[in-house]
Amino acid sequence: MRKLITLPGSDRRWRSWCGLVLGLLWLGPGVAHAATPLNGAWREVRADDTPQAVLAEYRAGRLKSFDPSLLQRFPRSIAGSWVVIASQPPWDNGERVLTIYPPPLSTATVIANGETQSLALDDFSVAAHGHGRLAWRVPATLPGSAPILLRFEPSPRLSAPVRFQLQPWNEYLQQDAQWLVFASACFAVMLAMVLMALCFALMLRDVTYAWYAGYIFCYMFIQGIQTGFLFHPLEWSWLSGMAPLAGPVAVALSVAFASLFMMRFCELQRYAPLLRVPIVALAVGMIQLVLMRCSQIALLVEVAQILLNPLLMIGAVLLLVAAIVAAARGSRQAWFFLAGWTPLLLLTAMTSAQVNGALPQLDWLNDASLAGGAFEAIVLSLGLADRALVLRHDRDIVQALADHDALTNVLNRRAWTERASSLLANGTPRPITLLFLDLDHFKLLNDRQGHNAGDRALVAVAQALATELRPSDLLGRYGGEEFVALLDGTTPQQAMPVATRLCRRVHRLEIPAGDESMLLSVSIGVAACQDGDDVESLVERADQAMYEAKLNGRNRVCLYAETVPPSAPIGPRLHIVKKRE
Numbered sequence: 001m002r003k004l005i006t007l008p009g010s011d012r013r014w015r016s017w018c019g020l021v022l023g024l025l026w027l028g029p030g031v032a033h034a035a036t037p038l039n040g041a042w043r044e045v046r047a048d049d050t051p052q053a054v055l056a057e058y059r060a061g062r063l064k065s066f067d068p069s070l071l072q073r074f075p076r077s078i079a080g081s082w083v084v085i086a087s088q089p090p091w092d093n094g095e096r097v098l099t100i101y102p103p104p105l106s107t108a109t110v111i112a113n114g115e116t117q118s119l120a121l122d123d124f125s126v127a128a129h130g131h132g133r134l135a136w137r138v139p140a141t142l143p144g145s146a147p148i149l150l151r152f153e154p155s156p157r158l159s160a161p162v163r164f165q166l167q168p169w170n171e172y173l174q175q176d177a178q179w180l181v182f183a184s185a186c187f188a189v190m191l192a193m194v195l196m197a198l199c200f201a202l203m204l205r206d207v208t209y210a211w212y213a214g215y216i217f218c219y220m221f222i223q224g225i226q227t228g229f230l231f232h233p234l235e236w237s238w239l240s241g242m243a244p245l246a247g248p249v250a251v252a253l254s255v256a257f258a259s260l261f262m263m264r265f266c267e268l269q270r271y272a273p274l275l276r277v278p279i280v281a282l283a284v285g286m287i288q289l290v291l292m293r294c295s296q297i298a299l300l301v302e303v304a305q306i307l308l309n310p311l312l313m314i315g316a317v318l319l320l321v322a323a324i325v326a327a328a329r330g331s332r333q334a335w336f337f338l339a340g341w342t343p344l345l346l347l348t349a350m351t352s353a354q355v356n357g358a359l360p361q362l363d364w365l366n367d368a369s370l371a372g373g374a375f376e377a378i379v380l381s382l383g384l385a386d387r388a389l390v391l392r393h394d395r396d397i398v399q400a401l402a403d404h405d406a407l408t409n410v411l412n413r414r415a416w417t418e419r420a421s422s423l424l425a426n427g428t429p430r431p432i433t434l435l436f437l438d439l440d441h442f443k444l445l446n447d448r449q450g451h452n453a454g455d456r457a458l459v460a461v462a463q464a465l466a467t468e469l470r471p472s473d474l475l476g477r478y479g480g481e482e483f484v485a486l487l488d489g490t491t492p493q494q495a496m497p498v499a500t501r502l503c504r505r506v507h508r509l510e511i512p513a514g515d516e517s518m519l520l521s522v523s524i525g526v527a528a529c530q531d532g533d534d535v536e537s538l539v540e541r542a543d544q545a546m547y548e549a550k551l552n553g554r555n556r557v558c559l560y561a562e563t564v565p566p567s568a569p570i571g572p573r574l575h576i577v578k579k580r581e
């Protein structure tokens with residue numbers, strides 16, 4: 001048989017570095033290990049084959065040779081394939097482990113020293129298992145020069161290509177542990193994002209998070225089956241034999257969840273409304289495939305099997321186009337989707353190409369897909385956080401619009417009442433005083449100068465009041481030409497000079513109206529908060545005081561009578577603002 005040249009160490013290291021870059025979380029398998037150089041040969045299984053006859057054919061050089069260090073695809077055949085793996089000299093007779101990576105979903109049987117042993121992901125009978133690969137501990141009695149014969153059982157599906165390694169036991173243990181750390185980290189990241197998204201979905205009652213959680217969970221599940229992580233180390237023995245059903249079902253569900261998630265996340269309704277229909281159809285179609293696959297009706301199962309791959313390809317293109325269109329039309333989230341999802345799509349496309357015999361050197365694609373899942377989960381979570389931020393910003397704007405008077409931009413009556421109520425409800429004993437302001441003869445001003453001039457006057461008054469008051473004072477527009485200001489921590493005696501200042505300030509305002517300027521004045525009622533007061537009762541007393549100010553000639557401040565002893569002279573209750581010259 002023609003001797004095959006194995007890849008030099010530098011090449012292998014280069015491939016490992018590619019894995020590091022693409023895998024992002026690549027911890028262990030990225031480090032190159034000095035595996036024994038191997039020769040490989042194979043042929044399809046025939047009906048009257050015996051292991052001895054196959055080995056004899058191998059020794060006679062009649063099998064098809066291949067390089068075990070590269071990914072090798074054994075065609076789907078009815079009976080399966082024989083594979084012979086032999087070390088190149090110098091032979092190592094120490095403790096060795098033969099590994100098959102990535103682990104095939106079908107069973108492989110090793111025949112050595114006249115004994116057979118089955119290797120399968122969902123085989124829980126053997127004590128020692130490889131993680132993320134099939135592993136067989138070579139018996140010490142088998143000489144290093146002896147070829148190892150394997151029989152790959154026929155697979156109903158197109159089988160993924162595999163590569164073989166023969167490693168010293170210690171080196172294998174180290175690589176196995178590194179892979180476990182790497183895979184656990186990837187799965188932990190994805191699981192954390194799923195749990196976080198579920199909490200958000202429940203708390204915020206936003207189904208986008210639920211679709212996201214479903215999508216990432218399905219992807220995790222697919223990776224868990226493909227890498228064998230669910231079987232070893234998780235030992236989900238109940239899943240044994242179910243992989244051929246559970247795998248395609250999880251794939252179809254993940255596409256359905258991804259479609260529903262991306263539709264809401266990228267706001268297709270706003271940015272690409274026409275693409276919503278095919279994407280909803282894709283999600284519905286995938287769910288139908290799941291139902292057909294689980295129906296146990298042979299015809300439906302067969303049809304579902306045939307439709308899955310073409311629909312996957314169409315779906316991938318559709319989601320990609322929709323995301324690009326939405327991103328181009330201004331959807332921020334679509335960029336997050338593209339950043340997280342495109343690497344995974346590329347990896348999936350490359351893995352599919354490998355199933356058809358391309359890219360045999362890229363043996364890191366499977367682990368990179370695992371890391372790609374974790375990377376995507378993080379990027380999409382960042383996208384969801386960004387979306388929450390944008391929604392909060394929009395909500396703040398709406399809230400501000402709802403709380404503020406459109407003309408004067410001070411708090412409107414509802415918002416002012418709410419905030420004043422919570423201030424009064426805050427039980428800390430402290431003085432609180434309310435000013436009730438009503439512009440004088442405003443109807444006259446409107447009638448003479450027009451409604452627009454009246455509006456300008458209201459805006460100018462609101463600005464003047466806001467400037468004159470402290471930021472902590474609660475200013476609001478209570479009605480047409482009525483304003484209220486709640487002065488927290490202020491006694492009526494302290495509030496009177498403030499109210500007088502406001503009175504003067506309003507009276508000094510110059511509101512241009514045609515050739516002349518308007519003269520404004522305001523009457524202010526002052527009332528102190530008493531025990532058991534609510535906003536309504538406090539406003540009522542301040543309103544009464546304001547009427548008193550009106551009755552006394554307007555353009556003045558009046559303190560509500562009950563808040564000062566009846567014996568007090570009228571002076572401190574009534575502040576008259578001098579008429580403007």
Ligand SMILES: Nc1nc2c(ncn2[C@@H]2O[C@H](COP(=O)(O)OP(=O)(O)OP(=O)(O)O)[C@@H](O)[C@H]2O)c(=O)[nH]1
Nearest residue numbers: 438439440441442443444446451452454455480481
């Ligand atoms: N321009 C303008 N006018 C308003 C607005 N809201 C209420 N008004 C007017 O304010 C006037 C209030 O008139 P009245 O309640 O009779 O009070 P007044 O004319 O100020 O008289 P006194 O309060 O007794 O001094 C009415 O003519 C309302 O139409 C507004 O947003 N813009």
